Amino acid sequence: MEIGFLGLGIMGKAISVNLLRHGFKVTVWNRTLSKCGELVELGASVEETPAAVVKKCQYTIAMLSDPSAALSVVFDKGGVLEQISSGKGYIDMSTVDADTASKISEAILAKGGQFLEAPVSGSKKPAEDGQLVILAAGNEALYKEVIPAFNVIGKKSFYLGQVGNGAKMKLVVNMIMGSMMNAFSEGLVLADRSGLEPQVLLDVLDLGGIANPMFKLKGPTMIGRSYPPAFPLKHQQKDMRLALALGDENAVSMPIAAAANEAFKKARSMGLGDLDFSAVHETLEALKPPH
């Protein structure tokens, strides 16, 4: 199966490497062309524009960082719309708001193409290991056709109905995740400030009803105040903001998410945007008076 891939960031690179390793023919594009080098060594082809990729491939997947980048690769000069046509499918795995997804979908359909949004739950390591959770919505026939690729990319796929539902589901999940990270951070700092061993807190948490992989994975590095980016903080804050906007549109009360968003904003203002989202921990750590 020949697949086009637009966007070789943390996620895009891991996913396309995974596809190549499983025998898919992949043609890539990235705004910064140099990032394609590694993929080429693994057998990928390169094209210079999104349009050229779409021209070549029946299915094109995109993994961009935010709504503006997702719109750009579709609508700009040299973009997807120049070559999308009947018989071609466009699968956008970026995390965007529902309006952006709808906008892209309409434009693709207007040119006769098929569209599927498919944002993912999971970050760098699950992407490398093909363990993502895929939240697809849109053209159901297209969804079925690309399942062989989804089975390599992820451990489970959901088909959620009309375009926009994938985006919404992703935002809700990441909203909970962002709030949980903040609650966890508060716990670690409070434990430390109360004279407890933060590592023992991790051990206790791991045994009970609120044990989860994120605490287990991030806890030790947070205790060590190290935040290698698996999921950049700026993207987490973007997701919280989009989730709050969704709540806003639908008059849903979300005080916890609002408080968590404030913490992520603070972290960005401290220059921590490119670190892992667990770096929100620094907003509390930095407030500690010296012992």
Next chain:
Amino acid sequence: MSFLVKTSYSHNLASTAMLMCSSFCPQIPNQFRRRPISSFPARPLFSVSFKALSSQANNASTKDELPARIGFLGIGIMGSPMAQNLLKAGCDVTVWNRTKSKCDPLISLGAEYKSSPEEVAASCDVTFAMLADPESAVDVACGKYGVVSGMSPGKGYVDVSTVDVETSKFISGHIKTTGALFLEAPVSGSKKPAEDGQLIFLAAGDRSLYETVSPLLDIMGKSRFYLGDVGNGAAMKLVVNMIMGSMMASFSEGLLLSEKVGLDPNVLVEVVSQGAISAPMYSMKGPSMVQSRYPTAFPLKHQQKDLRLALGLAESVSQPIPIAAAANELYKVAKSHGLSDQDFSAVIETLKGKLQKQQ
């Protein structure tokens, strides 16, 4: 009267020791053959001990004896199954509860009843207490006909209630003036883990009392931690429940938002269960929350109490905890709407436009 019990569980026994058990706890069920997880330093599951052949030794503070007579104060959602597990393991248990009728199931299982905490404490070697809040814990321990009045050297008091650090230290101080030993040991886990003997004990205080009661903790729980000075157990429990309360509030926001934007909240529960934030609590509570049902495993009023105490702890060390503060507000609103005795997952109701009528 005692007899040697040779157990096939040989892991970690010193070469010349055999586990000895008083006849009051003749069988320790097979479920204990598992590795405990405990804080520094690692301890074997069974304290290696010799019972002094001389019957003079009745000092429960030594590791040499398991407590023969066990008191249990507070027979509520948690106390009842915990005491039942002790009884089923063959322990000699004496109970008290403010409302006597709650003790009936235990009496029919062989527990003795005494009409005050003082009498229970006086007639037992070690007395446990599982009470609802700091006020009750202080009242039972230090009030009229309270535990302190019945304590004496050689006895131990193990308070497994969830209270604040100051309350625990207060109770500890009063107990110790009698010459008795004190251990705080609040638990992580609610009704079902209590029934299944799967609680996690967060103990602190007198180390030798901890050693003495460890076999009893192992009957009621799946793991135990010794955390040092009195107050550390209380603090650890509050931190854990603070995180839990915030997580439940956030999860509630997610369920509600998903439904309002046209998604199936059951699918959200499934998606969450597949990913990095998958927690047993979400899978267990999610489905009933979607149906607006909140069968009480952990009463909402206790969750709010824990958040309030966690905020107090944070204030005492000048630590801002904005998410916990926001969560606390929601639980307070829930209480004001009559949801105190529902499960703490009922907090989701406070986010809805129109609150459902609760029975």
